[in-house]
Amino acid sequence: MDTLKNFKDEFxxxxxxxxxxxxxFPKDKNDYAPHEKSMxxxxxxxxxxDIFGWPEIILNTDCLDLSAGYNPEKMNDKADLExxxxxxxxxxxxxxEAAKEEDLKPNWSIQMNGQKIMEWSKYGAIRHGLxxxxxxxxxxxxxxxxxxxxxxxxYGPSADAPNG
Numbered sequence: 001m002d003t004l005k006n007f008k009d010e011f012x013x014x015x016x017x018x019x020x021x022x023x024x025f026p027k028d029k030n031d032y033a034p035h036e037k038s039m040x041x042x043x044x045x046x047x048x049x050d051i052f053g054w055p056e057i058i059l060n061t062d063c064l065d066l067s068a069g070y071n072p073e074k075m076n077d078k079a080d081l082e083x084x085x086x087x088x089x090x091x092x093x094x095x096x097e098a099a100k101e102e103d104l105k106p107n108w109s110i111q112m113n114g115q116k117i118m119e120w121s122k123y124g125a126i127r128h129g130l131x132x133x134x135x136x137x138x139x140x141x142x143x144x145x146x147x148x149x150x151x152x153x154x155y156g157p158s159a160d161a162p163n164g
Contacts (some may be wrong), residue, residue: 003104004100004101007126008096011130015052015089016135017137017152018020019098020153021137021140022078023152024144024152025081025161026147027078032143032147034143036152041140043047044143045140047072047131048140049081049085050073050087050130051088051129051136052088053089053091055091055092055095055126055129055130056091056094056095056144058108058122058125058126058129061109062106062109063109063110064109064110064111066117080164096126104122104123106122107119107122108120108121108125111161134154
């Protein structure tokens with residue numbers, strides 16, 4: 001099995017789907033959250049897009065220590081989000097293009113002040129990132145639904161986009 005080809009294909013499909021969601025991003029709802037414990041819409045969308053760059057970090061480091069200056073770029077509007085997703089996707093896909101299957105085997109972790117929070121193989125970390133994109137994009141879809149914003153189809157049609 002060509003794991004890297006499968007990752008690149010899936011990564012590209014998630015990119016295309018996420019761009020459909022960005023097309024509907026509202027200009028006046030950055031601070032919207034459906035609940036006090038929920039992320040604000042801009043922060044949530046910013047996080048989704050940031051994850052597209054994770055393969056570059058994962059494949060080129062042994063860990064990410066969140067206390068050591070990990071500061072994703074902050075977006076202000078739809079135009080910023082659209083530029084950022086292109087940048088992050090390009091970094092992620094380039095890292096996957098440059099990788100070899102054996103590069104997926106070493107362990108990789110997320111840490112805080114040197115303490116491991118989570119650990120996977122690099123394969124598992126990239127898989128986790130793809131899962132996070134899907135998970136958080138579904139959250140964004142709920143925000144859209146609550147605000148009567150069209151929810152694009154992700155893996156087929158949606159109630160708002162019956163043709164996908």
